Amino acid sequence: MRGYLTGSAIDLAVFRITVFSVVLLSRDVYEAPVWAATSSAMRAAPGGLAWLAPHLPMSPAWAWAALGILVPSALLSVLGLFTRVATVLAASSLAYVLAVPQFSGTVIHTHHLLWFALLLAASPCGDALSVDAWLRARKHSPQGAPDEAVAYGLPIRAAWVLVGLIFLFPGLWKWSAGLDWALSGTLRGQLYWKWAEHGGWRPWLRIDEWPGVLEAGGVAVMVFEPLVLAGVLVPRLRPWTVGAALLFHAATALVFRIDFSSLWACYTVFAPWSRVFARHGPGVASTGTGRARDERGWIPAAVASGVLVLGATVSGAMGLRYGFPFACYPTFHTKAPAEIPALELETEVGGHLVRWDLAEGASQREWGTLWHLALRPEPSRIARWTEVLRARHPRLATAGRIRVFRTWRAADPHASASVLRRELIWE
Numbered sequence: 001m002r003g004y005l006t007g008s009a010i011d012l013a014v015f016r017i018t019v020f021s022v023v024l025l026s027r028d029v030y031e032a033p034v035w036a037a038t039s040s041a042m043r044a045a046p047g048g049l050a051w052l053a054p055h056l057p058m059s060p061a062w063a064w065a066a067l068g069i070l071v072p073s074a075l076l077s078v079l080g081l082f083t084r085v086a087t088v089l090a091a092s093s094l095a096y097v098l099a100v101p102q103f104s105g106t107v108i109h110t111h112h113l114l115w116f117a118l119l120l121a122a123s124p125c126g127d128a129l130s131v132d133a134w135l136r137a138r139k140h141s142p143q144g145a146p147d148e149a150v151a152y153g154l155p156i157r158a159a160w161v162l163v164g165l166i167f168l169f170p171g172l173w174k175w176s177a178g179l180d181w182a183l184s185g186t187l188r189g190q191l192y193w194k195w196a197e198h199g200g201w202r203p204w205l206r207i208d209e210w211p212g213v214l215e216a217g218g219v220a221v222m223v224f225e226p227l228v229l230a231g232v233l234v235p236r237l238r239p240w241t242v243g244a245a246l247l248f249h250a251a252t253a254l255v256f257r258i259d260f261s262s263l264w265a266c267y268t269v270f271a272p273w274s275r276v277f278a279r280h281g282p283g284v285a286s287t288g289t290g291r292a293r294d295e296r297g298w299i300p301a302a303v304a305s306g307v308l309v310l311g312a313t314v315s316g317a318m319g320l321r322y323g324f325p326f327a328c329y330p331t332f333h334t335k336a337p338a339e340i341p342a343l344e345l346e347t348e349v350g351g352h353l354v355r356w357d358l359a360e361g362a363s364q365r366e367w368g369t370l371w372h373l374a375l376r377p378e379p380s381r382i383a384r385w386t387e388v389l390r391a392r393h394p395r396l397a398t399a400g401r402i403r404v405f406r407t408w409r410a411a412d413p414h415a416s417a418s419v420l421r422r423e424l425i426w427e
Contacts, residue, residue: 007153008274013129033063039103041384047323069093080130091117106368122304151297158305164229169316171225173331182218189336
């Protein structure tokens with residue numbers, strides 16, 4: 001077991017560079033200040049954070065302050081300068097930046113970025129391919145990268161397990177209905193909901209019009225997802241499993257418009273970079289400390305790995321899709337309703353009655369907020385939310401009294417796009 005957990009400082013360093021680069025490029029990170037006001041008004045705590053909701057400060061100012069820590073510390077983490085402090089600051093501020101928007105009524109599954117950042121913060125990920133390592137090498141005679149150690153391999157293996165768990169539980173939940181998930185129209189209904197969420201978007205490949213292909217694809221997903229965990233842990237199967245996972249992401253982007261780029265970009269963790277760099281000569285691999293890692297250096301990574309794997313396992317087994325910092329990733333295992341709820345505002349502007357369909361052009365997170373309010377119309381929460389809308393949208397700033405309606409449309413793209421029902425829920 002110890003031999004299996006041993007890994008290279010170079011492999012861990014590439015993972016560090018990848019994860020914090022993805023964080024710096026993630027749109028979800030920079031949207032935190034925009035969503036802070038909505039989250040403050042909604043206070044719709046995801047599972048696991050209900051106790052924190054009354055106490056967590058949420059405002060654009062706090063979100064900008066967190067970004068002010070996250071961006072430079074993530075950049076330092078990529079460069080490997082003051083790596084240990086930088087990764088801890090980056091992971092801590094990332095936890096806040098990703099958590100605050102989750103109080104808006106829905107959960108966006110970017111949890112893996114936080115998990116990976118925490119693994120790196122608990123590991124000696126700056127011992128190679130870093131400015132820190134280069135500076136140390138200047139003080140001492142360069143001896144190449146450090147010896148392989150559990151401290152380097154353990155966080156990488158934990159990341160493999162976490163990726164496997166991301167696939168495992170959605171796959172197992174699909175099997176709760178047997179093959180009916182693929183063969184009874186459940187998958188088609190989920191497709192239609194996702195297309196409606198994207199404003200009536202349609203893929204160029206209308207797989208819903210090819211029942212046999214859709215059902216075969218559904219069965220393939222049901223077989224593939226539960227096998228990813230075992231596949232990434234077995235060396236001979238790992239390249240094939242990762243390749244299949246990339247094809248899976250390409251297919252979901254094609255038919256669901258879900259790319260999960262922040263996840264598959266981190267699949268660099270599966271590549272043996274130390275072997276690749278070794279082929280290019282010692283000059284490439286010598287950007288390390290040349291020292292053996294202290295035998296006890298693996299303990300922080302072991303603690304972080306254990307907590308993260310346990311949290312991901314429990315939330316996945318429970319099917320906790322709306323939780324943070326742990327959640328089961330989207331399962332799509334339930335039968336989607338035939339009608340989709342949304343919200344519509346009605347008010348007077350300049351003496352004219354104006355109606356605003358909030359579903360039009362809504363983002364995935366905005367859809368989540370609309371569904372939360374439509375299906376759980378708490379008057380006080382809706383009142384706070386409308387005040388946020390007034391502050392955010394100039395056309396509402398001078399509007400009169402706002403009335404909020406719940407609307408229902410058919411999910412089937414072949415049906416009429418007009419509103420089927422309209423119900424007043426707040427004024």
